Amino acid sequence: MIYQRSSALFAEAEKYIPGGVNSPVRAFKSVGGTPVFIEKAKGAYLYDEDGNRLIDYIASWGPMILGHAHDPVINAVTEKAKKGTSFGMPTETETEIAKLAVSMVPNIDKIRFVNSGTEACMSAVRLARGYTGRDKVIKFAGCYHGHSDAFLIQAGSGAMTFGTPNSPGVPRGTAKDTLLATYNDPESVKTLFEANKDDIAAIIIEPIAGNMGCILPEKGFLEGLRSLCDEYGALLIFDEVMTGFRLAKGGAQEVLGIRADIVTFGKVIGGGMPVGAFASRNEIMDHLAPLGPVYQAGTLSGNPLAMSAGLAMLTELDQKPETFKSLEEKTQYLHKGIARILNKHGVPHQINRMGSMISVHFTEVEVRDFDSSATGNNDTFKKFFHGMLNEGIHLPPSAFESWFLNDALSYEDLDYTINAVDKIAPSL
CATH class of the missing domain: 3.40.640.10 (Type I PLP-dependent aspartate aminotransferase-like (Major domain))
Known part of the structure; x- marks a missing residue:
């Protein structure tokens, strides 16, 4: 994907905003590269300043539980x-x-x-x-x-x-x-x-x-x-x-x-x-x-x-309390799909999930606290993050952040995401 306008906007932002961002994780420091600047969002998708459509697994760090611009x-x-x-x-x-x-x-x-x-x-x-x-x-x-x-x-x-x-x-x-x-x-x-x-x-x-x-x-x-x-x-x-x-x-x-x-x-x-x-x-x-x-x-x-x-x-x-069940079922579906693909390719990992929160840790150690979370291979996560971004999927730009699903995500979106993992897994 092309991020020319995002790169130009980030360079301009750095002149006037510390680090070019108003919250540090947005700067992509832990994954490298240039942050994506968003123009608009609707439902399960973000649309960046270069015209790319991204499937969103951040949901503005949680609040967009029903999707963007609901x-x-x-x-x-x-x-x-x-x-x-x-x-x-x-x-x-x-x-x-x-x-x-x-x-x-x-x-x-x-x-x-x-x-x-x-x-x-x-x-x-x-x-x-x-x-x-x-x-x-x-x-x-x-x-x-x-x-x-x-x-x-x-x-x-x-x-x-x-x-x-x-x-x-x-x-x-x-x-x-x-x-x-x-x-x-x-x-x-x-x-x-x-x-x-x-x-x-x-x-x-x-x-x-x-x-x-x-x-x-x-x-x-x-x-x-x-x-x-x-x-x-x-x-x-x-x-x-x-x-x-x-x-x-x-x-x-x-x-x-x-x-x-x-x-x-x-x-x-x-x-x-x-x-x-x-x-x-x-x-x-x-x-x-x-x-x-x-x-x-x-x-x-x-x-x-x-x-x-x-x-x-x-x-x-x-x-509509059924929303919570729908979200949990979608998250479980994604969990099983990603685990199946990473196991197929022999990529060491742990996946933690509760409701519509989920995270993938590239470690063989059970992740149960901060120290075990820190055993994750950050180089692998960087490859995973940018590989998924190139496939049109926006994940939290940090190995230490939960993903958040929104109910606007379709099963087609989830299958696309799982297939994207299959495409990039050999490089991990």
Whole structure:
């Protein structure tokens, strides 16, 4: 495929935008080459500035669960925009989507809307600290909760030490209150609780990880976290920015049967608009201003365009729960097809899948945490990524990102994708 205009646009963007992009993964640094600039999208397809049509397995990193430019969402935004784009004042639509979301998700009484997943997770941690009166938070190596200072922490010499900043600009004073544990290792969490008995406000976790590839929680892992939080008086925060309203109407809580204390949302809840949210029971949410002392605010929170898009999206998912089964069946079909082809060509790999999230890891090691995810052969992934791109298939440009299917994908699209893997597999 030809990407002349994309290359020219990227060269121009680099003059005025750091790295030429407004979010680092878009720069193709981990796979090499020049990022593709998109002109438009519809259904399961992206159309780039060079006129190429690409089958999309990113879905804007999750929210386009029903496909791009979905008519009910576009119509809702268009009609709302005619009445104004922002008021900085309450609207009825905010209450309508809040009522619907609360009815769909287990264990929440109230929800507050913000403008991104990062903001939702940041606010959830502040609320947990304010509610418990404690400072420390446990996160897991490889889980991403946005770019707030408290989350840009990696493990030191081991996964159970105090964190050290993973980015310049993150103060060490912030890092000391973030404790690192290992995903799928409840003992690592227990050790942290024993060493910091009355200091831990919360655990924050992606219940199904999506930022080290798709990684599923092993049996008993999340149950163990719930028990530890109950034992030590800490809160369990589920970061469902990826999984919320994607895996089921009630997200990972519904699918896994685990009760979280605070849940964060993004992606799907905004129908593709910049939206996040966090939600909990009354006794926790009532600690937020203006009812309580924990401050959180935002001029664009509850923006009418974003609320109308989210309401249209959630309404359709609520009324058509069969969408989740359809997505899961398509993802399973893709999983089996890719596995069959890679096995035929003798390419070492692991495929992880949950609902409509899936990832391919080029390793012989079972992928169950960040360290095992890092065993993947990145050179093989680069060849795979660019080979698939040349066949007209757009995958996440990183071996550490989940793919997201949308329900506009047809089985013809899936067969084309599987056949593309067959074409490029000999080069892997």
